[in-house]
Amino acid sequence: MKLSEYIGSQFGKPRGVFGSICCLVMNVINKKLYFGIVNSLDIHKDSHVLDIGYGNGNLTKLLYNRYGCRISGVDISEDMKKLATEKNIKGVLTSRIHFDIGDCCDLSFDDEFFDAIVSVNTIYFWNDTKKGLNEIFRTLKKGGIFSNAIYSKEWMNKTSYTKKGFKLFSPDEIEVLAKEIGFEDVKIISLKDGDAFVINCKK
Numbered sequence: 001m002k003l004s005e006y007i008g009s010q011f012g013k014p015r016g017v018f019g020s021i022c023c024l025v026m027n028v029i030n031k032k033l034y035f036g037i038v039n040s041l042d043i044h045k046d047s048h049v050l051d052i053g054y055g056n057g058n059l060t061k062l063l064y065n066r067y068g069c070r071i072s073g074v075d076i077s078e079d080m081k082k083l084a085t086e087k088n089i090k091g092v093l094t095s096r097i098h099f100d101i102g103d104c105c106d107l108s109f110d111d112e113f114f115d116a117i118v119s120v121n122t123i124y125f126w127n128d129t130k131k132g133l134n135e136i137f138r139t140l141k142k143g144g145i146f147s148n149a150i151y152s153k154e155w156m157n158k159t160s161y162t163k164k165g166f167k168l169f170s171p172d173e174i175e176v177l178a179k180e181i182g183f184e185d186v187k188i189i190s191l192k193d194g195d196a197f198v199i200n201c202k203k
Contacts, residue, residue, distance in 0.1 A: 030058075030120050030121060033120050033191065033196055034058060036149055036191045037118050041063075043067050044069065045068040046069070046070075047116060048113070049070070049072070049118060050071075050107075050109070050114045050118070052075075052118070053075055053076075053122035054074070054084050055083075056080060057085070057086075057088045059118065059120055060088050060099075069096075071097045072097075073100065074099075074102035074107065075102070076102070077101075104122070104132045105128050105132045112141045112142065114144060116144055117146045118148075120148075120149040121150060123169060124166040130180075137181050137182055142203055143203060144203050145200050145202050146178070147198060147201075148199045148200075151196045152197070154195070171188045175188065178199070184202055185201075186199060186200070187199070
């Protein structure tokens with residue numbers, strides 16, 4: 001495997017020491033995306049939020065510090081569960097935050113369970129994009145928001161590690177998919193001079 005492909009695979013499923021380093025890099029690269037999501041949500045301390053692909057728990061911590069809401073997380077990496085728990089230990093110990101290992105294409109939660117679902121730069125790695133969106137739609141309450149942050153295709157194509165294992169999307173392509181699934185309203189928020197976006201899909 002080429003080095004660029006290995007780095008790309010670590011972004012999809014961080015593991016080991018190098019995966020931890022990749023997450024720290026992502027925290028820097030994704031800073032505006034995290035705050036784009038945090039600032040766009042209309043939630044409160046009684047809201048229940050799902051963080052898909054929580055990584056080392058950076059977005060979870062920002063959401064918890066801002067809103068004090070209940071947060072569940074699913075990620076495919078066992079190593080990230082440990083790091084995310086350590087970063088969010090206060091919320092974990094008070095049972096306001098709970099991290100699981102899981103796949104967004106096969107969520108274990110009941111129908112209409114969450115007030116909001118968030119994800120940053122994970123949609124590229126889903127095995128089945130439509131199935132993942134269907135699961136998100138199913139587990140969102142009526143009126144709930146799926147807040148999804150991505151970089152543009154143009155920005156992603158500038159990097160060598162996205163050449164293999166990444167399914168890239170434009171905001172418009174995600175909007176079309178979301179509306180096909182049944183989301184009623186989609187709002188696209190431009191970040192970083194048009195290089196990144198938050199796409200808020202309302203059920």
